[in-house]
Amino acid sequence: MDLIPDIVFEKQEGNLCAQHALNALLQGNYFTAVDLAQLGRELDLKESMVRGHSVSGENYDDSGYFSIQVIQQALSVWDLELIPWASEQAVQARTTPENELAYICHLHQHWFTLRKFAVPWRWYNLNSTQNAPSYLSETYLGLLLQQIQNEGYSIFVVRGILPKCIADEKAAYLPRPSVQEKNKACIPFSGKAYRLTDTVSESETSNGYHDNDDEQRQLAQAIEASLQDSRQQQMDDMRRKRLARFGG
Numbered sequence: 001m002d003l004i005p006d007i008v009f010e011k012q013e014g015n016l017c018a019q020h021a022l023n024a025l026l027q028g029n030y031f032t033a034v035d036l037a038q039l040g041r042e043l044d045l046k047e048s049m050v051r052g053h054s055v056s057g058e059n060y061d062d063s064g065y066f067s068i069q070v071i072q073q074a075l076s077v078w079d080l081e082l083i084p085w086a087s088e089q090a091v092q093a094r095t096t097p098e099n100e101l102a103y104i105c106h107l108h109q110h111w112f113t114l115r116k117f118a119v120p121w122r123w124y125n126l127n128s129t130q131n132a133p134s135y136l137s138e139t140y141l142g143l144l145l146q147q148i149q150n151e152g153y154s155i156f157v158v159r160g161i162l163p164k165c166i167a168d169e170k171a172a173y174l175p176r177p178s179v180q181e182k183n184k185a186c187i188p189f190s191g192k193a194y195r196l197t198d199t200v201s202e203s204e205t206s207n208g209y210h211d212n213d214d215e216q217r218q219l220a221q222a223i224e225a226s227l228q229d230s231r232q233q234q235m236d237d238m239r240r241k242r243l244a245r246f247g248g
Contacts, residue, residue, distance in 0.1 A: 003117055003124070003174070004133050006167040012128040015064035020128035021111040022074055025102055025158065027165035031074060036066045039073050065109045068156075078160065085145075085155035093157045097145055098123065098138040102158040105148055114141070118171035135177060 008027040010020040022031045040060025047055045059067040072082050082104060083089045093100050098120040104113055112127035114136065123136040125144070136144060149155060162168075 002135070003122065003167045003171055004135075006170055007117075007124060007126070007133045008165070008167075009126055009133050010128055011131075015109065017064075017109075017111045017128055018066035018071055019064075021104055021113045021126075022071065024113040024126035024128070025075075025104065025115060026078070026163055027115075027167065028163070033064055036060065036070055036074065039070045040066055043067075043069050043073065066111075068106065068154075071104065071111070075158075075160075078163065080158055080160035080162070082156035083159055085149065085157060090157050097142050100157055101160070101162055103145065104156045104158060105153045106156075107148070107151065107153040114144070117165075118168045121176050122171045122174070137177065 008023060008029070010023055010029075012020065016033055019031050019033055019036060022036075023029055037060055043059040044055055044057065047058065059070050068082070075082065083093070085093065085103075093103075097103075098116070100116070102113060102115040104111060110129070112125075112129070114123060114125055116123050121138055123138070123141045124133045125136055126133050145155060
């Protein structure tokens with residue numbers, strides 16, 4: 001049994017990778033392009049006032065691109081902070097990357113998220129250009145971070161408390177990943193884009209994306225039922241926060 005069916009994952013749409021990365025991190029459809037554009041306009045206006053001339057378009061553009069300042073501002077609603085990978089504050093992340101919550105990565109106007117679910121051995125690459133989330137072993141997480149750093153990516157460590165989600169709750173019940181899952185994690189990183197109509201292949205499904213074992217399905221249903229009320233309350237609270245910050 002794997003977490004993939006329970007992970008919130010948005011496939012690439014236009015240039016909205018910043019929106020996809022944020023929603024993958026928070027595990028909910030909390031941000032839209034309209035929300036982020038409003039933040040971008042506010043930041044452009046503030047910077048224009050400070051500099052004494054217009055800086056329109058520096059924090060967002062009509063293609064759907066958003067700057068790191070927009071992402072930081074969006075995450076501030078949940079008291080989440082982005083720490084640059086090379087900074088002194090990220091020493092522990094560079095030493096034991098699997099113990100962090102998540103990473104947001106950026107290169108050439110593309111953003112994507114690497115996120116842990118509950119335990120250090122349940123990391124997933126949530127890059128929206130992929131066909132689906134992909135499992136990362138603890139070892140491969142470190143190798144991937146080193147690889148993308150060498151390729152010129154900017155990496156930011158996410159610090160704070162992430163909202164709870166069903167995948168976090170389910171991960172706590174799952175055994176350590178099987179050899180099969182670990183072998184899947186050794187696929188080299190690729191920035192290849194996929195069409196929105198792409199689906200998970202039959203071979204991927206047969207390799208464990210949809211486990212039909214009765215006992216595991218019953219466990220999943222029990223977890224789902226126990227979380228339903230608290231998750232709805234959490235969603236309502238977060239929507240109120242977003243509305244308070246961004247307006248109606």
